[in-house]
Amino acid sequence: MDLIALGIHEVFGNGVIWAVIIGALIGVTIGSIPGLEPAGVMAILLPLTFTMEPLFGVTLLLGVYGGAWYGGAIPAILMNTPGTPVAVLTTYDGYPMAQKGQGKKALSIAYTSSFFGGMVSVLSLVFFAPTLSQVATLFGSAEFAMLALLGMVFVVLAHNKYALEAAAMIGLGMFLGSIGIDRSFNSQVYTFDQSWLLAGVPLVPAVIGLFAMSQAYVLISTKSGDSFKTKLEGSGRFDGITVLLRNKVTAIRSALLGVVMGLLPGVGEFGSQFFSYTLAQKFSKNPEEFGKGAEAGIVASETSNNAVTASVLVPLLAFGIPADALMAMLLSVFMVHNYTPGPRLFTEHPEFISGLYVALFVMNIFIFLYLTFATRFIVNITRIRGRFIGALIFVLGFLGAYSQNYQFSDAFIALGFSVIGYVMKRNNVPAVPIILGLVLGPVFLNRMRQALGVSNGEFGIFIERPIALTLLTVTILSILVFIFSKMREKHRVA
Template sequence: METLLLGLNEIGHANVLLAILLGALIGVTIGSIPGLEPAGVMAILLPLTFSMEPLAGVSLLLGVYGGAWYGGAIPAILMNTPGTPVAVLTTYDGYPMAQRGEGRKALAIAYCSSFVGGIISVLSLVLLAPTLSQVARLFGSAEFAMLAALGMIFVVLAHRKHVVEAAMMLGFGMFLGTIGIDRSFSTQVYTFGQVWLLNGIPLVPAVIGLFAMSQAFVLLAQRGNDASVTRLESGGMASGFAALLRNKMTVARSSVLGVVMGLLPGVGEFGSQFFSYTLAQKFSKNPDEFGKGAEAGIIASETSNNAVTASVMIPLLAFGIPSDALMAMLLAVFMVHNYIPGPTLFTERPEFISGLYLSLFLMNIFVFVYLLLATRWIVNLTRIRGRFIGAVILVLGFVGAYSQNYQFSDALIALGFAVFGYILRRNDIPTVPIILGLVLGPVFLNRCRQALGVADGNLSIFIDRPVSLVLLSLIVVSISVFVIGQWREKPGKSDNAMA
């Protein structure tokens, strides 16, 4: 109870409440505009959060993150165009409902599903993060090295159709993480005598370039958004909760899958959506309705992707290991304010942890109420042309990259990553592994060095310790399962087997 009161005191400040509200509004706006991703906007806002109080800064970014998944359903249902990448499956059943005059009902189902998934996700964070943080106290250098390696492996394997490209980008990110001064030996690594590289590749300009400015180039290269929007006609918002009550098992199953998938690095919303939608169709009494306007299809998609939003923070808070690029941005906010994620954070900053939980609850409530009241006006955001958005993002990206340290080199680094990210996007090569390689690569290398130093260079330290052995086994099993799956999917394999 005392911790809860401390948390209430933390979020009771006007700046924290304003950050939650502003983040939620920005997130819904971003999700409502096709082609504009939350990662890019979070990257632009990242330098701003460094000057804010820790809870306010984190709440602002989480508001954008969570609100975008709510808002992404609007163009997915009304325009057959997902506002965010994770809203793809929402189009399958949302748009057919809108076409037959049930657009408002489809939106109500999406909002209510997102709200239930978001609340369950926060509850999972409250229950699981403290428990896993106690487990993390048993970790040494070997365990953290294996955990970082497992995270990187999962990120690569998550890009099933682009595993080779993802592995290359991860390796590139790890290489970038080695640039700068090696503090163990006080030597310069890959700086080539350039003073601006002594502190390594800064995370913020890299994130802004890869996610925000590269997306701006994509938008600038496209023609304006001339898509038509389906009018809102029938169906009240109360119909959303009624649909959830009719599909209770789908709600429960999708929520659990979302929470579990959020714990796995690199899997997140896409994996949870796919499995939730597939299982919903499999267990449905009317599977043929899926793709034609099935309520359960929208529920499975929206519940599962919002059930990830808070559970994805569990590895970050409990172990200090970000599971995706968005959590890497939050890690940067933590580190700037000297809040080190991990077991000690729960004992040293209990008021911050409680405030974080409460801010996530409030964020979901703010977004839900805002969508209920303002959907008819938010719909107009879908008509904004992509080129205008791209120009604004490009300008804000330069400002954000420069304002972190007020160094022109940071703006040039952001521009370099923007061009590189644009090339990767045009060739359908994943960019997320670069950021995780940049963040997790140094963790892996430093922890390996520490572990081997303790063991006098004996590699058996990674198999002599039980937890490290379990994590190493998971790495081997994950790679083996993927390789076997790819081998079975090879063209002509089934024909040869039958012959």
């Protein structure tokens, strides 16, 4: 009870509630506009959070993150265009319902399912993160090296058809992460005597370029994104509650899948949504209705992707390992304020942890109520011209990259990454692995070096230590299972 009271005081007594509200409003708005992604907006806001109190900055970014996942259902249902990538499956059944004049009902189902998944996700964070942070006390250099390796492998395998491209991008990210001064030998690595590279490739400009400014190019060059016409028909603002109770087994299964998938680096919303939707159809009494306006389809899709939003924080808080690019941004906020994820964070900053829990609960409640009563006004946002938004994002991204250290080199790095990101988008090459390689690569290399230093260069240290061996075994098995599944697919095609 003391922790709850402490968290309530942090959120409502220190003004953090405003970060929750502002972040959620921005997130819902971003999710409502097809073509925009929360990663880009979070990247632009990231430099601003460095000057804020840690809890204020983190909750602002999480508000954008969570709000966008809710808001993405609006254009998915009304326009057959997902507002965020994870709302793709919502279009399968949401849009057919809207065509039948049940747009309000479909949105109510999406909001209620998202709320249920979000609350389950926060509860998983409350229970799992402290426990796993205690497990982290058993980790040494060998264990952290294997955990970073497992995270990078999961990211690659999660891209499935683009696994080779993802592996290449992980490698590129690791290379970029090695640039700068090697403190072990006090020597320069790939700096080419350029002073602006001595500190390495900065994360924030790279993120802004890859996710925000590259998306600006897409919006500016896309004619079809200039304007949208939407209709909001039907009645049933609270019908989602009845539908959720009618499909409670699907909702619970999808929420649990979302929580588990959120714990796995690189899998996240896409994996949980795919499995949840597939299982919902498989166990449905009327599987033929899926894709034609099945209520259970919307429940499975929206519950699963929102059940990831808080559980994805567990690896970050417990081990300091970001599960995706968005969590890598949050990690940079921790680093700026000298907050070290792991057991020390829970013991040294209990006010931060308890405040984070309360803020996430409040965020889900606020977004649900806001969308339930304000959707009619929110849909008008979708009529904003895409080219105008793209130009605004480009300018804000350039200024955001410069404002981190007030160096033009950072702005030009962001500009360079924006071109790379745009080329990657045009060729369907995943950009997320670059950021995770940039973050996890140095962790893996440094921890490997430390572990081998302790063992006098003997690789047996990774086999002699049970946790390291377990992580290494899971990594190898994951690769073998992936290769075996690909071989079976080729055999079927042949």
